[in-house]
Amino acid sequence: MSDKSHDPNQMTGAAMIVRALIDHGVKDIFGYPGGAVLPIYDEIFQQSEVQHILVRHEQGAGHAAEGYARSTGKPGVVVVTSGPGATNMVTPLTDALMDSIPLVCITGQVPTHLIGNDAFQECDTVGITRPCTKHNWLVRDVNDLAKVLHEAFYVATSGRPGPVLVDVPKDVQFATGTYHPPRKSDVHRSYAPRVKGDATQIRKAVALLANAKRPVIYSGGGVINSGPEATKLLRELVEVTGFPITSTLMGLGAYPASGKNWLGMLGMHGTYEANMTMHDCDVMLCVGARFDDRITGRVDAFSPGSKKIHIDIDPSSINKNIRVDVPIIGDCGNILGDILQVFKAEAKKPDIKAWWQQIAQWRARNSLFYKKSNDVILPQYAIQRLFELTRGRDTYITTEVGQHQMWAAQFFGFEEPHRWMTSGGLGTMGYGLPAAVGVQVAHPDSLVIDIAGDASVQMTIQEMSTAVQYELPIKIFILNNQYMGMVRQWQQLLHGNRLSHSYSEALPDFVKLAEAYGGVGIRAHKPADLDGAIKEMISVKRPVLFDCRVAALENCFPMIPSGKAHNEMLLPEQANDEATATAFAGGKALV
């Protein structure tokens, strides 16, 4: 026997993968086996440090890992097989890329000598996933594997976080080579994200803030990604300056919804006060958000009179959609700290009383108004009750995509970051249920609720089986309006009320479906039954499908019609047929 056989760093590629996971502190991974990852599964079987959660579809593994990552701040890890396993990961990888979520996905690949031969379950995984990962690697030599795995974790979690993928051919998994623990030289020298903000730019920003008459802070998911320190500093900045603050869908919870400076969410379905404040402000401080089209509305009419400061770790976010006056590239926690320090030393709280009076008038419009009913459950009411009845609990919310998602954002108040998991950039129906699985794995004793739609939930319903298997008591709260409500809303507003294929025909009986999976089904029809049913849902310590029958034709307001500016919102009381027709006047082309 050679000496090498006693070297603890000599091991197979498959063993290296598990070893690297352990070295990076990974406790839980999500995956699905197949021919090209069997050596890895064999290693997983023979250890107990890393727990593997078996999903029912690889897309579920991806979203579960996203939920895990967003609720913990740690990377989510996925292992799937070659070919269909890899292609099923395309949606969650794209989702994670859009929402800057750190994922490490390990895919099996056919043996190196078969690559390019159209072998069984071969696909060009790195080619397919190149545009939907932050970076990806095909490892052809087992002696490169340790380096690549460590770099993968670094790239996923540093700078602007995102998904990465490591494709490992089966022969590389079997081959023996040398492992090494993570070290600095594992990373490309060309990759060095900037963390610290430029001091001159920070001074310029403070000068603008200190002299603002009508300021606003517009924060995004970047603050949450940056970590607890950034959230703390953001709150402190609001306190020290006395400025109003709004946030994107992804940024909810960084500033508490109960905070006195909170304007509510901005954008297409944001509050009137948030959007008007954005439109009329003279200084805008954008922290960790990216001026996306759901936020800006009409770009040439976006906040026309303001000086804009933009803090972002990704230089490509700067001046992409909106030209800004003071870009500051770096980590927002770091930069908020610097801004606060300079502000406290050199500026005093600007007097913006008149601005707050103006904002109070906008608030008084009560843009989230809806008509309550004693006969049918209004979806907004359902979210409000869910919020009230879970208050004070250790609660995490995920969502699917549609009207229910927007109502959840509008009516569920988030006090802390990492509590709100939603597919913002990609808008992936089917995200919420598996994401809840991932959140519950990370937080076994917390209350994890997926606020779902009747159509979305069917896209990944199979993960109920995962929840039952691992005794994950997730609650799927379906706002069942028997429509793809958001699609129908657009058809009503833009396509002459022709409801083409947006009715949820042949819905399953969700209560029976829950029972078929071994979970619990609960249904509520009437407002009077709602509280009792929600309390029952909370008290059940098993997976629940809650079929909340809501008013079918309710639409989501306020709303910025497309091609309109922030100050041209459609408010709920104006959303009668005539006003809507005028607001959306235009051609009929669908673009």
Place this chain on the structure above:
Amino acid sequence: MNQPASAYFIEDRHDPNETHTLAVLVQNEPGVLARVIGLFSGRGYNIESLTVSETESQKHLSRITIVTTGTPMVIEQIKHQLDRMIPVYRVVDMTLTKRSIERELAMVKVRGQGEHRVEALRLADAFRARVIDATTESFVFEITGNTDKINQFIDLMRPLGLVEVSRTGVAAIGRGPEGM
């Protein structure tokens, strides 16, 4: 423009397009060119010319030269998007430095006899193109220069029996003693 009814805001900006030459220093590893090209096609940017070759083999460095067009905002985006790729070391906008030299090499095959043949040779001489292959009825010329010069030469060869052209695309380098 009248907005069509849409979930998206349809913009009609009229910023004029500019042409820029970008030098991109990358780690020479499998897939790096695919990443760069995929970025351009995926985000709808233009590629007018693209050349790539390893320039420092010990360090595994390659240099990609890209000629692209777009509005100033798009050009800025392209540079940032390239720069944030993991294997990209540096992106230099050679057009902004205003101190760069651009060259392209073309091989131009011309077929003809009599007066056309004589005229082709005479023009080649004027453009400092070299004859690198000849038969009794054809020439292959090698010409280097900037893109305009090569375009002009090719235009002149067309009526004289142009058969085919092979071009390298643009390579660019800064003037003066400093490296990029």
